[in-house]
């Protein structure tokens with residue numbers, strides 16, 4: 001299975017609809033401080049079902065919605081759509097291309113879709129359960145985790161092995 | 166007051182006697198990973214009286230002594246000498262040039278000197294008490310402190326202001 | 331269960347030793363159970379010895395050495411349970427050019443089973459990628475992207 | 491004492507606002523007592539708004555923005571109690587070239603009262619220093635230094 005594209009609209013600093021297409025090699029994302037690179041990683045974790053705003057650097061989940069700038073007004077919702085190639089049937093669903101969408105309104109109301117069909121957040125999480133993708137895997141690697149590995153106590157470090165076991 | 170020179174022998178990776186001379190501008194220290202740059206910062210904190218090995222990345226104070234490599238045997242002691250210009254009488258001592266030395270043997274025995282005169286560690290600490298140099302000041306700035314500022318709880322962050330007050 | 335934890339622990343330890351030695355071009359490393367007779371509760375210690383150095387504990391190693399060792403351990407666990415794709419966010423900032431080069435070469439070796447996306451400030455990293463996206467914020471507060479497919483650009487340059 | 495804490499707090503807050511706006515070339519920042527009526531125990535919150543952005547909490551800002559904001563706060567406290575010398579260890583790694591440039595310009599402004607030693611991997615930082623020391627480890631495990639006094643080298647080049 002591989003990532004084909006992630007499309008974000010209204011998510012954090014992505015006030016305009018923006019799509020990233022990925023190929024099977026290594027893709028690098030570059031740019032100055034604060035331009036939105038880590039926000040893409042947050043969009044990725046969010047669409048896969050992250051429920052803790054603090055793990056997305058926010059205080060409330062509505063912090064994920066573009067809240068305005070000097071030149072733009074705040075938006076009313078955030079929408080992220082992730083499209084994957086599933087021709088090897090890694091996901092327990094009989095489509096060659098799978099897209100999952102998460103949408104959050106300022107009211108706090110949420111909508112979720114798998115291939116444009118409305119579903120619940122739990123359906124999205126179950127879809128990825130056996131793939132090793134999601135909060136307990138190494139599909140995201142960043143400085144905080146490296147710091148944890150080094151600075152954690154020997155007892156805390158156990159969790160790394162327990163999760164893999 | 167300004168730093169004139171720091172001379173290290175047997176301290177961490179400095180198996181050979183090495184001296185750094187400083188001028189009054191900005192000096193940069195560069196080099197590959199693991200070559201010894203942060204060890205100089207540790208030497209600085211150590212000679213000024215740091216008593217906690219873990220704040221120097223060690224487990225015991227004897228970890229500060231060069232403990233050998235593929236080509237060298239371990240050494241028997243670590244010696245660091247810091248020389249400062251005191252022509253503005255910042256330090257409560259009537260010398261224009263002040264050197265402080267700390268020496269630690271493998272046995273755990275320590276020796277301290279101010280201008281080559283033996284003294285106690287507490288004499289060194291008292292010398293610097295009103296200068297703003299030492300463990301509670303900003304004479305050293307590194308990533309751990311920046312992380313603390315950002316990641317600490319509001320209550321923990323109080324200590325930054327309390328120490329400056 | 332005790333067997334399952336031990337089995338995973340031993341596999342990670344073996345991977346860790348191999349990956350560390352590859353990334354550091356020498357030296358050795360292992361993870362160790364502090365209480366081998368209390369497997370279900372024992373803490374885990376990391377021993378890392380960069381090449382030529384006589385250091386046992388990872389604590390005394392440098393910032394860059396700690397980062398590279400932690401990367402080695404993360405990938406040691408990843409090898410036990412590989413993921414189809416992996417996003418890395420600026421894990422390369424503390425690495426000098428030589429260490430970075432070896433890390434990137436290791437990533438390339440994993441591309442047959444995992445698709446990588448690496449967020450970086452480092453020119454060396456950009457140069458060895460197939461595609462890169464530049465993210466900018468000309469309009470303050472609003473992200474915008476520019477995409478450059480290096481392989482395509484190079485091939486069309488060669489063709490035309 | 492309550493007065494002394496408040497006095498220091500207010501001075502740091504004022505410095506922080508000014509230094510932040512200088513380092514970010516805009517925006518605003520302040521520190522805030524969470525319980526203004528309980529000065530002796532209240533926690534402290536950091537509010538930072540980079541230029542053009544509508545963000546109040548520092549949490550949502552980027553890695554580089556957090557680093558620059560923390561540097562602004564450290565120097566805000568330093569200004570209340572300046573030290574004769576200051577050693578910085580790789581605080582510049584998360585900063586992009588523009589932010590780094592402004593940070594270095596600020597350091598230069600403080601050199602009349604403080605002598606700085608900066609450990610860095612960054613070429614831009616090396617270029618703006620008067621002297622630099624290169625540390626190497628040709629013999630594994632043994633540090634060795636090479637000193638280059640740039641000003642002296644430039645002046646002797648001009649003279650001879």
Ligand SMILES: Nc1ncnc2c1ncn2[C@@H]1O[C@H](COP(=O)(O)OP(=O)(O)OP(=O)(O)O)[C@@H](O)[C@H]1O
Nearest residue numbers: 012033034035036037038039065066067552553554
């Ligand atoms: N809800 C939101 N609305 C508008 N802007 C937001 C929102 N949430 C976050 N941001 C902005 O996004 C920016 C952070 O972006 P991000 O963390 O992706 O930066 P980055 O490219 O990773 O930078 P660095 O190189 O410093 O790590 C911040 O400046 C923040 O103000």
Ligand SMILES: Nc1ncnc2c1ncn2[C@@H]1O[C@H](COP(=O)(O)OP(=O)(O)OP(=O)(O)O)[C@@H](O)[C@H]1O
Nearest residue numbers: 177198199200201202203204230231232392393394
């Ligand atoms: N007592 C000791 N004897 C010999 N070597 C030691 C001792 N203590 C530490 N070292 C070595 O010093 C090295 C660390 O040096 P240091 O932290 O100064 O590196 P650095 O130049 O700051 O690198 P980086 O750029 O990665 O931060 C480690 O490799 C460690 O093995």
Ligand SMILES: [Mg+2]
Nearest residue numbers: 037038552553
């Ligand atoms: Mg970032």
Ligand SMILES: [Mg+2]
Nearest residue numbers: 202203392393
């Ligand atoms: Mg270092």
